[in-house]
Amino acid sequence: MRAILVKGGGRIEDLYIGEVEKPSPEADEVLVKVKAFGLNRMDIMQRKGGITHLPELVPSWALSFRVGKDVKQWKEGDEVLGLVGGGAYAEYVVAFSTHVWRKSNSLSWTEAAAIPENWLTAFQALTIPELKSGEDVLVHTGASGVGLAANQLARFWNANKVITTASTSEKLNWLINLPNGPTHTINYKTEDFASEVKKITNRRGVDVIVDFPGQSHFVKNIDSLAMDGRMTMLAMLSGNEVSKLNLSPILYKRLRIQGSTLRSRSREYQADLIQRFTSTVGDKLTGEKGEGPLRTYIYAVYAFDEIQTAHRDMESNGTAGKLIVTIP
Known part of the structure; x- marks a missing residue:
């Protein structure tokens, strides 16, 4: 599958699209086809730190191909967004079955992509x-x-x-x-x-x-x-x-x-945070033009092969709202 990789230098120019092996889900995981993902400033630090396969919290397209043998709550074709520990700058990613939740029909994929890391981080920052x-x-x-x-x-x-x-x-x-x-x-x-x-x-x-x-x-x-x-x-x-x-x-x-951090939290903590978030405010989220009390705001949407431009814009500090990358 295609994935965004990083050459040794860690510069913006070192980001490129390469081929890696498609992941396989364990018994309690699901394999997700990625439709869109959002950028976060932590990605800059990971890129510069020599991480070769950038992680991201990712909303995705539909569960496809394989579902772990112990997973009962999801089936092939379900549309979800969620949280992963790494590797989400890619066409496919595996996630714990407890770390994804159903995408509302009122949200586009790009709008859904603006939710997971941003809103979960803000949620814990105010509940702590x-x-x-x-x-x-x-x-x-x-x-x-x-x-x-x-x-x-x-x-x-x-x-x-x-x-x-x-x-x-x-x-x-x-x-x-x-x-x-x-x-x-x-x-x-x-x-x-x-x-x-x-x-x-x-x-x-x-x-x-x-x-x-x-x-x-x-x-x-x-x-x-x-x-x-x-x-x-x-x-x-x-x-x-x-x-x-x-x-x-x-x-x-x-x-x-x-x-407080989110990426370094335990699996149990993340699952509990997701459950509390989705049960209290998750259904209140709409797109920018929605009527809900909570809305996603997107600065720009980039194609998969525009990842360098997206990172350059993120580093400029001139953006207001979320930067989203789509995968055809």
Whole structure:
């Protein structure tokens, strides 16, 4: 089968379409024909780190050819999306039977491709700190796929003020005009987001922060948190070492800071997360033009042989919404 592979250098130019052996499902797995997949920033790190067969959380076409002997809930021809541990930049992929769920007829394949990793990551990022109705939230990288999902979920769960950051006025204008998006926006390039958060919340600070940047935002995040505030750290895009950090606010404000990943979680954790997600909000998701309270937003769709262009656009940091690749 065809798959996106990486030459030794790990540059964008080292991505290419090659041939690999089609995987076979184990007893509790299903073999899925991939229709579309979404890009995630973690893919850049994996590409540069020498991974030769890029993993991705993937919505797919239909279960086909083989279903593991112990699988009872799926049959050939079912249309699903789901979560895999690796190898999804390819025509076929195997997944645990517990890690796929049925694709709604109201979603196109490209719309479905925007859901798995983004929405599951945002879901856990807000459930880990136990976001409550009426609390205030700060979501960084608001125009990213996870940021868009987290902003909408916070609104859906009746957060009071949902504040988000982005790097350009174009992104911020787009975000503030989304029907279920943030209530307030901040340009972290031109404004001190901690000071702006204090203004928006009448000096109180926010109860929950969802953070991707890490080092560059950490000190201001601590300043932005209210008493008993909680922060979920999902990445360290700007670096992992913080200097001149005053630890005392963590103590006297009783802050809770927790790191979280999705790809490294156990199979049992992922299966439980998927079950909780699909049973509570999964059926609320629609495409951008839908009427649901939660919507997918797609920046661009690329053909399989445009993978280099897709990665180049992702690295530009100029996108707003999900980048999707389709496989004919």
